[in-house]
Amino acid sequence: xxxxIAFYMFSILVIGMFLIVVFSKNALYSMSALAGGMIFISGxxxxxxxxxxxxxxxxxxxxAIMAVYAFGMMFFDTTRDVKENIRFKKIIxxxxxxxxxxxxxxxxxxxxSGKIEAxxxxxxxxxxxxxxxxxxxxxxxxxxxLAAIMLLAAMISGIVLVKIKMEETPTDIEVAxxxx
Amino acid sequence: xxxxxxxxVLSGILFSIGIVGVLRRKNLLMLFFSTEILLNAxxxxxxxxxxxxxxxxxxxxxxxxxxxxxxxxxxGLGLLVLWYKRSGTIDLDSLQMMKx
Amino acid sequence: xxxxxxxxxxxxxxxxxxxxxxxxxxxxxxxxxxxxALLLLSFVSSLSLMYAVFNGMxxxxxxxxxxxxxxxxxxxxxxxxxxxxxxxxxxxxxSSIVNIYSMxxxxxxxxYNRFFTYIxxxxxxxxxxxxxDNFVGLFIGWEGVGLCSYLLIGFWYxxxxxxxxxxxxxxxxxxxxxxxxxxxxxxYWQFGSFEYDVVFAQVxxxxxxxxxxxxLLLFIGAMGKSAQFPFHTWLADAMEGPTPVSALIxxxxxxxxxxxxxIRASALFxxxxxxxxxxxxxxxxxxxxxxxxxxxxxxxxxxxxxxTLSQLGYMFVAAGLGAYWIALFHLMTHAxxxxxxxxxxxxxxxxxxxxxxxxxxxxxxxxxxxxxxLMAVASVALCGIYPFAGYFSKDLILAAAFxxxxxxxxxxxxxxxxxxxxxxxxxxxxxxFGDKVYKKLGFHPHETYPFVLWTLxxxxxxxxxxxxxxxxxxxxxxxxxxKYDFGMSHATEVGLQFLTLAFVILVVLGTIYKYGRGGFxxxxxxxxLYILLKNQYFIPKIYEVMIFKPYYVLSRFAWKQIDVxxxxxxxxxIAKILYLLGQRSxxxxxxxxxxxxxxxxxxxxxxxxxxxxxxxxx
Numbered sequence: 074x075x076x077x078i079a080f081y082m083f084s085i086l087v088i089g090m091f092l093i094v095v096f097s098k099n100a101l102y103s104m105s106a107l108a109g110g111m112i113f114i115s116g117x118x119x120x121x122x123x124x125x126x127x128x129x130x131x132x133x134x135x136x137a138i139m140a141v142y143a144f145g146m147m148f149f150d151t152t153r154d155v156k157e158n159i160r161f162k163k164i165i166x167x168x169x170x171x172x173x174x175x176x177x178x179x180x181x182x183x184x185x186s187g188k189i190e191a192x193x194x195x196x197x198x199x200x201x202x203x204x205x206x207x208x209x210x211x212x213x214x215x216x217x218x219l220a221a222i223m224l225l226a227a228m229i230s231g232i233v234l235v236k237i238k239m240e241e242t243p244t245d246i247e248v249a250x251x252x253x
Numbered sequence: 254x255x256x257x258x259x260x261x262v263l264s265g266i267l268f269s270i271g272i273v274g275v276l277r278r279k280n281l282l283m284l285f286f287s288t289e290i291l292l293n294a295x296x297x298x299x300x301x302x303x304x305x306x307x308x309x310x311x312x313x314x315x316x317x318x319x320x321x322x323x324x325x326x327x328x329g330l331g332l333l334v335l336w337y338k339r340s341g342t343i344d345l346d347s348l349q350m351m352k353x
Numbered sequence: 354x355x356x357x358x359x360x361x362x363x364x365x366x367x368x369x370x371x372x373x374x375x376x377x378x379x380x381x382x383x384x385x386x387x388x389x390a391l392l393l394l395s396f397v398s399s400l401s402l403m404y405a406v407f408n409g410m411x412x413x414x415x416x417x418x419x420x421x422x423x424x425x426x427x428x429x430x431x432x433x434x435x436x437x438x439x440x441x442x443x444x445x446x447x448s449s450i451v452n453i454y455s456m457x458x459x460x461x462x463x464x465y466n467r468f469f470t471y472i473x474x475x476x477x478x479x480x481x482x483x484x485x486d487n488f489v490g491l492f493i494g495w496e497g498v499g500l501c502s503y504l505l506i507g508f509w510y511x512x513x514x515x516x517x518x519x520x521x522x523x524x525x526x527x528x529x530x531x532x533x534x535x536x537x538x539x540x541y542w543q544f545g546s547f548e549y550d551v552v553f554a555q556v557x558x559x560x561x562x563x564x565x566x567x568x569l570l571l572f573i574g575a576m577g578k579s580a581q582f583p584f585h586t587w588l589a590d591a592m593e594g595p596t597p598v599s600a601l602i603x604x605x606x607x608x609x610x611x612x613x614x615x616i617r618a619s620a621l622f623x624x625x626x627x628x629x630x631x632x633x634x635x636x637x638x639x640x641x642x643x644x645x646x647x648x649x650x651x652x653x654x655x656x657x658x659x660x661t662l663s664q665l666g667y668m669f670v671a672a673g674l675g676a677y678w679i680a681l682f683h684l685m686t687h688a689x690x691x692x693x694x695x696x697x698x699x700x701x702x703x704x705x706x707x708x709x710x711x712x713x714x715x716x717x718x719x720x721x722x723x724x725x726x727l728m729a730v731a732s733v734a735l736c737g738i739y740p741f742a743g744y745f746s747k748d749l750i751l752a753a754a755f756x757x758x759x760x761x762x763x764x765x766x767x768x769x770x771x772x773x774x775x776x777x778x779x780x781x782x783x784x785x786f787g788d789k790v791y792k793k794l795g796f797h798p799h800e801t802y803p804f805v806l807w808t809l810x811x812x813x814x815x816x817x818x819x820x821x822x823x824x825x826x827x828x829x830x831x832x833x834x835x836k837y838d839f840g841m842s843h844a845t846e847v848g849l850q851f852l853t854l855a856f857v858i859l860v861v862l863g864t865i866y867k868y869g870r871g872g873f874x875x876x877x878x879x880x881x882l883y884i885l886l887k888n889q890y891f892i893p894k895i896y897e898v899m900i901f902k903p904y905y906v907l908s909r910f911a912w913k914q915i916d917v918x919x920x921x922x923x924x925x926x927i928a929k930i931l932y933l934l935g936q937r938s939x940x941x942x943x944x945x946x947x948x949x950x951x952x953x954x955x956x957x958x959x960x961x962x963x964x965x966x967x968x969x970x971x
Contacts, residue, residue: 094286095277100283117297121301161951179965
């Protein structure tokens with residue numbers, strides 16, 4: 074009962090938040106809503122006994138990624154709304170709905186036909202974090218290391234990209250354009 | 254009783270919201286946000302399957318997806334900043350150079 | 354002996370390919386020298402092959418598999434036997450002489466190198482035709498000589514008449530070849546093979562009606578190539594080509610290919626005497642029909658061309674009556690004296706600046722005595738006066754016609770012989786004797802190069818003496834071809850010979866007398882018969898009205914209505930649709946990220962739908 078209440082509550086919250094993200098005109102609102110949505114999603118993870126994932130979700134998404142977005146937005150003039158001319162609304166919604174239905178269908182088909190077997194069954198009596206660690210450092214060691222390298226590369230590239238011509242600001246460029 | 258189906262349907266709904274965002278918004282930053290929504294939708298699906306089949310692989314996949322999302326944000330935001338510096342706008346249509 | 358076979362066959366090809374390298378260049382004597390040398394080499398090889406065959410050898414070579422498809426198996430094989438070797442020697446001899454002769458005749462021509470390329474290519478094709486051991490090889494050679502004939506008739510392609518004549522010859526031959534092709538299909542259908550050995554071994558066990566059909570269809574092909582009625586018009590028009598070509602292709606070799614086909618397939622034709630009778634009847638008709646057109650024609654070369662037609666008719670009579678070796682014998686002797694006649698005509702044309710009207714000549718004997726003597730020899734041989742070559746072969750044909758009881762054929766041939774005598778000596782008299790009309794017209798005729806005259810000498814000699822080889826020839830060829838048994842008594846035979854000879858000599862003397870005294874009066878030209886003959890029985894006109902014009906109308910209809918309205922429209926429509934599609938779908942590739950994403954999602958949806966709904970094998 075508690076699980077159902079929590080599920081529906083989080084569902085409503087997450088969907089609401091994400092709808093705000095998608096439909097809000099102000100980027101700042103969107104970002105805040107997104108951060109909220111992320112935290113609510115971690116709630117699902119806790120519900121699903123994936124404690125480690127829930128924690129990671131909060132730390133990485135809400136802590137790191139959203140912070141990066143927040144800092145990134147400082148570069149942009151967020152007070153100025155981007156004028157968006159949106160066309161083909163019907164097509165967009167049809168496509169989205171269709172793709173969602175198809176994806177769910179495909180995902181559910183094996184569930185209902187019962188053709189799924191656990192590859193690495195979780196061991197009873199062992200904590201989730203312990204288990205994750207066990208699998209991550211045995212079966213998934215190589216991908217894990219690769220992910221580490223990828224993150225490093227992404228970090229360096231992020232720094233380098235933003236650092237290029239740091240001394241020039243958009244206003245400088247605009248002024249330069251105007252002088253011409 | 255909440256079943257796997259519930260979670261997967263939720264995941265699908267979030268996914269479609271993400272797609273709407275990707276298709277609808279012209280603000281490049283919004284495009285990134287929508288991408289995050291898509292990834293999170295998938296994450297929920299993975300975690301749910303993992304739980305209901307007692308297999309931790311799903312959680313590990315989610316974990317990697319989060320790592321990928323982090324890298325994507327780092328690189329993507331860097332590029333976005335660069336583009337903004339050059340053109341002074343983050344409107345998606347400004348990326349267009351072909352006359353079509 | 355195989356190497357002789359290959360030398361004989363491929364030397365002309367090598368010569369052709371060699372001079373092909375020079376076709377785009379200025380005149381180069383080396384092409385003529387090399388091709389002549391190679392043709393002579395081919396001739397010598399053929400002679401040694403003949404010697405080998407004479408000693409009882411038959412050379413049969415399978416060079417390689419050529420066409421292997423399903424049950425069809427056609428080897429690239431060659432066979433030198435008593436029949437083909439005679440043809441080989443004739444072809445290579447005449448072509449060598451013509452080739453050397455052309456060095457003089459084509460001396461100042463722009464297409465000097467090209468000419469020798471074509472001639473050698475022709476000889477190669479002709480040898481393929483003659484030497485092949487199966488019908489497909491024969492057909493390939495058949496088409497090859499047709500192509501070379503087309504190229505050589507239209508050799509002076511700047512002239513409209515020449516290209517027209519080339520096309521006419523080519524198209525008429527194609528029409529007739531359709532008959533031949535059908536015959537070949539029927540052969541394959543019945544025998545499952547194209548090889549002579551296989552086909553002729555089984556031919557006895559086949560339904561006679563089918564054999565008759567095959568024989569008729571093959572004969573249609575032979576009619577086209579040998580310019581028999583109703584396909585005869587192309588041969589006279591083919592005289593637009595250079596004269597050596599007329600001598601080689603349209604007198605001695607290619608046009609006799611039809612006769613050769615009948616002789617080659619003698620095993621088949623001898624089973625169906627009805628078809629043979631048709632062949633003989635048509636041959637006799639053409640013999641008279643063509644000779645009658647030669648009576649009044651004023652064009653030097655066309656007279657000889659009609660004469661060729663007429664002589665081909667004689668050959669078909671012999672072949673049709675089952676006297677195959679006689680047909681082959683006449684084919685050979687005819688090749689000698691007719692090519693000599695043509696080459697002599699070439700000398701005259703050269704001397705008269707390509708003037709062909711015999712009314713404008715006359716009295717050329719003083720200017721070019723050697724040519725005159727050679728042509729006189731050839732004419733006498735053509736008329737069949739003892740002891741020249743034509744006497745023997747033509748007499749045998751007449752005897753065969755009489756012997757078979759086909760008296761109407763004999764009468765036709767008898768009249769044809771008289772006509773031959775008349776037009777031959779009319780030509781001689783009008784060209785070489787009488788008033789020197791050419792002086793009034795300002796021509797300055799002169800004898801041609803001495804080496805050219807020397808090359809004609811062998812032909813002159815052969816025209817004189819070839820007839821004496823009658824008995825060795827009979828012995829040689831009847832080893833392969835069926836013997837022809839003259840059932841009549843010796844007295845009848847001699848009587849017939851005497852009768853014919855007397856008639857011919859009488860006509861010759863009459864002609865000489867008449868033309869010696871100034872010929873016929875102008876009045877004769879208004880006679881209906883004269884006009885009919887002059888216009889070639891109006892057959893070209895009839896063809897024009899009956900075939901060309903309706904066909905033109907049909908073609909025009911097909912062009913204006915079917916091609917432009919339907920086919921072009923369809924093609925244009927496809928192009929327009931594609932263009933419109935491109936116009937519309939161009940917007941897909943706008944380069945806008947949003948649009949691209951949208952399309953990507955469309956793609957995803959389509960793929961997902963496929964994954965869900967597409968179930969192959971269910």
